[in-house]
Every structure is written in structure tokens, then in C-alpha cells.
Amino acid sequence: MSTPTSRAPSWLLAVSLALAVAGVVLLMQPGTPGMTPAKAPADNQTLDRSSPPASTQTTLPSPHLSKTTPAAPGPRDVSALPPHGDGAAGDRAIQQALENAWPANLPPDDEAQLRAMGRELLRADATGIGRSRWPAFFGPSAREIAPAFATARFRIQAVIARRDGAAHRAVVHLVWAGTDRGGTHSDGRISDLYFARIMKKGQPTWAPQPRT
Numbered sequence: 642m643s644t645p646t647s648r649a650p651s652w653l654l655a656v657s658l659a660l661a662v663a664g665v666v667l668l669m670q671p672g673t674p675g676m677t678p679a680k681a682p683a684d685n686q687t688l689d690r691s692s693p694p695a696s697t698q699t700t701l702p703s704p705h706l707s708k709t710t711p712a713a714p715g716p717r718d719v720s721a722l723p724p725h726g727d728g729a730a731g732d733r734a735i736q737q738a739l740e741n742a743w744p745a746n747l748p749p750d751d752e753a754q755l756r757a758m759g760r761e762l763l764r765a766d767a768t769g770i771g772r773s774r775w776p777a778f779f780g781p782s783a784r785e786i787a788p789a790f791a792t793a794r795f796r797i798q799a800v801i802a803r804r805d806g807a808a809h810r811a812v813v814h815l816v817w818a819g820t821d822r823g824g825t826h827s828d829g830r831i832s833d834l835y836f837a838r839i840m841k842k843g844q845p846t847w848a849p850q851p852r853t
Contacts, residue, residue, distance in 0.1 A: 648735045653712045725829055729796070735816050735829075736799035747811065755802035755847055759813030759834050762849055767819060768792045790819035794826055809838035811847065 723731030745752065762778070765771040769788035772779045779786075798816040805812040812835050818828030836847040 725827070729798075732796075732798045736801075739794045739799050739801045739814055739816065742832055743801060743803045743814065745801075751811070751847070755813050755836055756800050756812055757851070758836070758847060759800055759802065759815055760797050762834055763797070763815050763817065763832055764795065767817075768795055775849065778851065787822075790821055793820065795819040796828075798828065805835060810850075811836045811838075 690703075690707045702830055724732045747755070761771060762775060765775060765779075767788065767790040769786075770792060772784070796818045798818055800813060802811055802813045804810070811831050814831065816829065816831050818826070818830065820826040835850045837850050838845055839848045842844075
């Protein structure tokens with residue numbers, strides 16, 4: 642006697658598969674409650690072209706000047722600086738960036754005097770030329786400190802003078818380029834020189850202040 646074959650399990654399996662497929666299709670339809678599209682990750686790697694690579698950081702061997710660091714934005718946002726190696730063609734843009742970052746807050750005569758003094762003082766410290774003009778600043782050991790940069794290709798790219806807190810104190814920001822004793826030329830260096838208002842022979846003037 643033969644036993645009849647049961648088809649119920651196959652039928653139930655087919656219905657279950659059909660329902661599962663239908664459920665997946667419904668869930669994939671847009672606007673389905675409970676389905677929230679995934680958000681793309683935020684791009685936080687915005688390129689800041691206003692700051693040069695950290696590899697340009699250097700420090701002059703003189704103990705008198707403040708540390709020399711790559712040019713960086715000041716209190717206000719600055720426009721993008723020209724690329725390194727742009728030469729004198731980019732100096733005007735750097736000058737404008739400094740003026741935008743630190744708005745003028747000194748009388749024009751004082752700023753002009755400080756800018757001229759800052760240029761000469763930085764050149765004297767970096768190249769050794771003119772250190773004798775600043776005996777009180779460099780001290781008797783000035784001649785013992787070998788210049789870190791050659792006179793050739795040394796260039797002040799931009800300079801501004803601003804009040805440094807009190808009215809009798811000022812800071813000169815300089816951006817410059819130079820070739821060191823190893824023959825490596827780099828630009829976009831920035832140094833800050835500090836000055837104080839003093840009386841000399843009955844006349845007010847500015848004197849450099851070493852900051853340690």
C-alpha cells in the first residue's frame with residue numbers, strides 16, 4: 642500500500658519566501674517610516690593655505706630676538722598668503738595680509754620709526770652687519786655669535802609696527818627670507834621685535850627690548 646506524498650511543507654515554504662521578499666521591497670521604498678538615510682561624513686580637512694609647513698620653523702642663534710616661527714594669522718582672518726618660493730612678487734600680498742591681521746594703532750611717525758628700526762635690528766642679528774649700532778641690545782658678546790644667515794638673498798618681505806598693550810610699548814612684526822650657513826634658502830619666516838618708549842637726551846624715542 643503506497644503512502645500519499647504531502648505537499649503542505651513546500652507550499653508553506655513558498656508563501657513564507659514570498660512574504661519575506663515583499664517585506665524587504667516595502668522597507669526599501671522612500672519615505673517608509675523608521676527609515677532614515679545615512680548622512681555623508683563631514684569634511685573637516687579644509688586646507689588652510691595661510692599657514693606654511695612646519696618644516697620652515699627655525700630659530701636664530703642670537704639670544705636677543707624672540708623665537709622665529711612660520712608666518713601665522715593674527716587677531717583677524719587673513720587672506721591666503723602666496724606660495725613659498727614666489728620671490729619678491731609675493732611680498733606685497735604678505736604686507737597686505739599683515740596689515741589686515743593687525744589693524745594700525747600707532748601714530749604714523751612712531752610706526753615709521755619702529756619699522757625702520759625693526760628692519761635694521763633684524764638684519765644686524767641675522768647677518769651680523771650693523772650690530773655695533775645696538776651695543777645695549779646685543780651686549781659685548783655680539784661679535785662672538787656667528788651670523789646665521791648670509792647677506793646675499795636676505796630680504797625683508799613685509800613689516801608692520803603695532804602697540805603692544807601699553808602706549809609706551811610696541812612690537813614689530815617682520816616676515817623675511819634668507820639663506821642659512823648650510824646654503825638652504827627659505828622664506829615666509831616671521832620674527833617679533835619688542836620696543837619700549839624711553840627718553841634719550843630729552844627726546845622720546847624707541848629702544849629695543851630683548852625678551853627671554
